[in-house]
Amino acid sequence: MRTMAISRFLLTGFVIAIMAAFLAAPVSAASAEAGLTLKVETSAPTGKVLISLFDSSASYSGGAPVAQAMIDIDAGQTEAVFPDLPAGDYAAKMFHDVDGDGRMNTNPFGMPTEPYAFTNNARGHMGPATWEQTHIAVSGLVTQTINLR
């Protein structure tokens, strides 16, 4: 059905990828060539925004992230900084863990009930937004404002 079709990707592709990223916590390459700041706008004043950053189409599609960050909304934080990135293309996936339970909640039919977003504020097509939609060239200091919904 329509809701099922749209929700399936979010559970498998998106949620698993982002949670695996936090569990794996790989170390990003150290270089002082570039940096990315993500400012977030979201509807709820509680919880944390969890972000995974990827540096290739392959890793974005199910591999390990190059870095992660957490924005503590409870503490009034509104941005995450990824300093010292090698210049190149990056894309981020993020969701707002509003109730702080460490997972992306879904409704009884499997649709996300907590806000999420991708870089470029991209929206997918009944699937996660693709690397082609979400990647940004990071050269020098780059800032994006992301609206989670």
Added chain:
Amino acid sequence: MTPSRRGFLLGAAALSASIATPETVRAAAALNAAADWGIVTRDLETDVAAQALRLIRGRAPAGLEGCLFRNGPAKFRRPGGSVSHWFDGDGLMRRFDISDGQANLTARFADTPKRRVESELNAMVTPGFGSKGDARARLGSNDDASCANTSVMVAGDKIWALWEAGSPLAMDATTLATEQCVTLRPDLKAMPFQAHPRYAPDGTIWNVGTSGDQMIVWHMGGDGALIDAKVVRLPRASFLHDFTATDRHLVIVLQPWVYEHGGMPFSSQFSWKPDLGTQVLVLDKADVSRSRIYELPTFFFFHLGDAWADSDGTIRFDLAAGKDTAFVMEGARVLVDGRGRVPGEPAELSLVTLYADGRAEMVSSGVTAEFPKANPRYAGVRRMLTAHTTGETSGRPLPTGLAVHDWASGRSDTFEFGTGHVVEEALFVPKPDATSERDAWLVGPTINLRSGMTELHVFDAGRVSEGPLVSWSANLALPAGFHGAWKG
């Protein structure tokens, strides 16, 4: 004449007789020409600023004061891509105000995420009920696909534009400005909320939403605040556009158009299996885990009337019963094309009885009907009257008349506008001093195909055949709407 030449001429004559008689030429030309009804799916490019409607006959009855909100698709085509199905156009909310004997109209498009994306692309790209869409669509949730085009519910001082696969969309009842998707409880964000909520005698509102063989049951106060929500499993993953309810039961009619496989458009997921028959699932409102299943012969339907239960447990409801999926799969595409023959046969007003001993039967009135509506004072309790549109014919399933059918006498009180009008759903509005079911007005629009204008009409529900008490004309034709709600 040489044999060869004669042979050629005979052959040409035979060919001409088979494909090019004057009659077939005229028929082909008629199919290729824009139909007179094509205006029902015209595109509106902008919102409609408030305008006073022009009185064209009669006088507004004293005591009739309120707003008729109506919703329906009004934008189907953009240069970069168009929808191919009537159900996939952008929702236009219309408000007809009747006050002090005057009528005014204003209309605004629901400002959905879908419409924003498609305005930016100047292309209709979002998959829908009958349109496949394309990869340019941006779909992060089912609410991103909503056209908010099907119906409207009054919720306190707001109105909700309703679709059926996602959340209601709140709009300001006065300005018709879009506000936001309605989340009735945080853990139920983006759950489907269908377009035909049912009002109970206690003033509360029930609705459902489905996904496969799962159905959420919504129970709300009269202001739209959530009282409770429960998910139940259905015996069959049927396409469900409408349900009905008595004061004590929810009645879920499961037609044999059932989920078969994924993919878009949505309608392609279903397979028509007439051998399965139709099931009716009855749930106890007090405990929706308690249910009973009845069996009926195969029929197709979109719309049910309000149900009622007798003291012995017999449940009755009326509906517009069709034969098959010809209209929903093909007819609704022809309507968007604006030309050609619309396949499918008109639905008939029918009455279903579910007996306490488990038997079930459906009897047709023989009357062509769609958009069945009951007097809202009698929602969920015993009643005898059904208002409905009528006059559809095979090949032109667009209503031309309005009727009230009396189930007690078997008589229909009908007014026929003729093929110069397309008649839309009319609602019962009880008179201020009403003491009976018949003490009501019927309020609804038509599209006058001759003048090319939308008209608003008021009938006495007890004297429909006498024609409208009052008729007003707008200065434009709005595309045909689907469903409405009255706010007195």
